[in-house]
Amino acid sequence: MMYQYDEQDQQLLNERVAQFREQTSRFLNGTLADDAYRTLRLMNGVYIQKLAPMLRVAVPYGLLSSDQLRKIAELAQRYDKGYVHFTTRQNIQFNWPALENIPDIAEGLATVQMHAIQTSGNCIRNTTSDHYAGIAPDEIEDPRPYCEIIRRWSTLHPEFAYLPRKFKIAVSGATSDRAATQLHDIGLYIKKNEQGDIGFEVLVGGGLGRTPIIGKTIKSFLDQYDLLSYLEAILRVYNQYGRRDNMYKSRIKILVKSMGVEAFSQQVEAEWEHLKNSDLKLDKQQIALAKSHFTPPAYNTKHNAANLAHAMANNSDFANWVKYNTTEHKNEHYQAVTISLKAPNVAPGDITTAQMDFVADLADEFSFGLLRSTHRQNLILGDVSKDQLHALWSKLKEQNLATANIGMLTDTICCPGLEFCSLANASTIPLAEELNERFNDLDYLYDLGSINLNISGCMNACGHQDVGHIGILGVDKKGVEWYQITLGGSSCNEAYLGDRLGRAIAKNQLINSIEQIIQVYVAERTAEENFLETYRRIGITPFKEKVYANN
Amino acid sequence: MQIIKDHKVVNDQWQYLAEKSDTSMFPDGNIIVTLKTWKTAKERLITRQSKLGIKLNSDELLPEIVDDLDCFELISLDFTPYKDGRHFSTARLLRERYNYKGEIRATGEVLRDQLLYMQRVGFNAFELDSSQDLNAALTAFDEFSTAYQPTANPHSPFYQRK
Numbered sequence: 001m002m003y004q005y006d007e008q009d010q011q012l013l014n015e016r017v018a019q020f021r022e023q024t025s026r027f028l029n030g031t032l033a034d035d036a037y038r039t040l041r042l043m044n045g046v047y048i049q050k051l052a053p054m055l056r057v058a059v060p061y062g063l064l065s066s067d068q069l070r071k072i073a074e075l076a077q078r079y080d081k082g083y084v085h086f087t088t089r090q091n092i093q094f095n096w097p098a099l100e101n102i103p104d105i106a107e108g109l110a111t112v113q114m115h116a117i118q119t120s121g122n123c124i125r126n127t128t129s130d131h132y133a134g135i136a137p138d139e140i141e142d143p144r145p146y147c148e149i150i151r152r153w154s155t156l157h158p159e160f161a162y163l164p165r166k167f168k169i170a171v172s173g174a175t176s177d178r179a180a181t182q183l184h185d186i187g188l189y190i191k192k193n194e195q196g197d198i199g200f201e202v203l204v205g206g207g208l209g210r211t212p213i214i215g216k217t218i219k220s221f222l223d224q225y226d227l228l229s230y231l232e233a234i235l236r237v238y239n240q241y242g243r244r245d246n247m248y249k250s251r252i253k254i255l256v257k258s259m260g261v262e263a264f265s266q267q268v269e270a271e272w273e274h275l276k277n278s279d280l281k282l283d284k285q286q287i288a289l290a291k292s293h294f295t296p297p298a299y300n301t302k303h304n305a306a307n308l309a310h311a312m313a314n315n316s317d318f319a320n321w322v323k324y325n326t327t328e329h330k331n332e333h334y335q336a337v338t339i340s341l342k343a344p345n346v347a348p349g350d351i352t353t354a355q356m357d358f359v360a361d362l363a364d365e366f367s368f369g370l371l372r373s374t375h376r377q378n379l380i381l382g383d384v385s386k387d388q389l390h391a392l393w394s395k396l397k398e399q400n401l402a403t404a405n406i407g408m409l410t411d412t413i414c415c416p417g418l419e420f421c422s423l424a425n426a427s428t429i430p431l432a433e434e435l436n437e438r439f440n441d442l443d444y445l446y447d448l449g450s451i452n453l454n455i456s457g458c459m460n461a462c463g464h465q466d467v468g469h470i471g472i473l474g475v476d477k478k479g480v481e482w483y484q485i486t487l488g489g490s491s492c493n494e495a496y497l498g499d500r501l502g503r504a505i506a507k508n509q510l511i512n513s514i515e516q517i518i519q520v521y522v523a524e525r526t527a528e529e530n531f532l533e534t535y536r537r538i539g540i541t542p543f544k545e546k547v548y549a550n551n
Numbered sequence: 552m553q554i555i556k557d558h559k560v561v562n563d564q565w566q567y568l569a570e571k572s573d574t575s576m577f578p579d580g581n582i583i584v585t586l587k588t589w590k591t592a593k594e595r596l597i598t599r600q601s602k603l604g605i606k607l608n609s610d611e612l613l614p615e616i617v618d619d620l621d622c623f624e625l626i627s628l629d630f631t632p633y634k635d636g637r638h639f640s641t642a643r644l645l646r647e648r649y650n651y652k653g654e655i656r657a658t659g660e661v662l663r664d665q666l667l668y669m670q671r672v673g674f675n676a677f678e679l680d681s682s683q684d685l686n687a688a689l690t691a692f693d694e695f696s697t698a699y700q701p702t703a704n705p706h707s708p709f710y711q712r713k
Binding site for chain 2: 008019040122155157158160162163244280
């Protein structure tokens, strides 16, 4: 079902909490210098933001138990303002903890096998994955056991704690990429070769931010047993040769670009020659053990299709919710249900303590006590019997969690922006709210079909604007907030970085401009086309002409 | 000066030799030379009677000295600034690939909070700045009792030891 810590996992975590508590107290009593503590706290997920510290908690590959969510709710109630934020890397952020309380929060997290280790800093971050891992019909192999193997290897790795820059790994095990795999420092696609062996296509050097780049394949098939030795070889080359003189040029993508993919991969291969038969080589037992933690739950073997069809026919709200917020499951009697954290008047990705407790109970009642977080900042109940969809929907509505807008224009990815983040140039959440007000007619949204709108408040691109079908980037011009629009981006298999529409747009014009972009699409589309397809066919010019027509 | 070596606070038995243009004469006793000095005066340095060590700055990597490892009883690896982690890889390569048995020393901006990771990749000696209480810093080695990775020390991670 999900990985359960053994005694030594727990011991390691407890020791980490004690270590951070001691470091924090040395900082607070003045015996640990500011700069050194900064580095140490970052590796424990603690940023100092505009108004308060921010604590980012890891959700390993997006998998969360109901008890873990209840603990998050309890901690948010006790030490924060009663809500938390789900991020685009499947993690959870506390926005208002007091620094002196963070060791206590970490201790609380440790009681449910959670932590904030390496959720920040120049080290290997939490490995992310497909939010439908283990349940997707198009899955080649469940990525979670491999993510778990990577989790252990990367946690407190002594050689790679002081890398040139942060390092993110994503694993996808399905034919359809739902993990933005090509936009990670290392992206791994699980493959099955002609002999039926499992392995990975390895991509390096993808990433968003100031210099967005799509990852390049350096190995088309890496045997599964070589996973860790190959990762170690990549990291070792990067640790030694990545740039450290300029933080904007220190990601692995810049190293790969400057060396060239060929030369980089040759250097990795040379390093790997020494490592492939080392203790990092995985064996059948290790992989079988990892897999044993992710066995499917005891599924029902039937459902009543007529009842579901009847309920949908009788209630169009329910029918829309089933259509847009639930997804086909490997098991024909089940659906995966997405809980939208994008209700109107709520900051995208935010969830209150009451909602968390409520969702945790729903997970217990409807989905074997497990939840998943998505990089689009929603939650998923992965294993809901088709017989129970209506009961679940009715309950979700009570807590404003049944907004049937998944994949629609208002299911925005949105970073916290100027109001919270000290890096941001411009606000984002008010824009998402304004967008929700302007596009408040769900039927109109359904007619527009799938449109990913991604918003970031600065070029660090936490809101993934470069891969939004419509991307919005906040820029600062002499203290005034402006927004740059890109079109046509995608983080799926055919990954694409959006094209810039033109000069930046003033804040008060932005939603109008989005409306104009939508108008061009509606006017130009053919019957079966979605936004991205129309854009690919007609190009940027008609959009540009419309948006900049009057100025 | 005192340093931490093999988990004990000890008096340093070595002295660093500043880079100089005249390399015709070297003092007696255990000296640690810069890479540049080593490159210009190899012959004279290996014929000395006393022990020789070398220091690599944070941007001087192992390939520079990899053919000469037998000449050094000590290799000092510089962490300036402390965030520059390149030599974490150098130390592991020395111990694990080249089976280097001499002293590997961390110098520069060495934080107490880095000692354990440094030890795990193969360092056995540590120079901390004079403001730090070396005896108190010794506790840093005991902060973790187990590890996930096979590195120089301990060699096998716990999930393989089971």
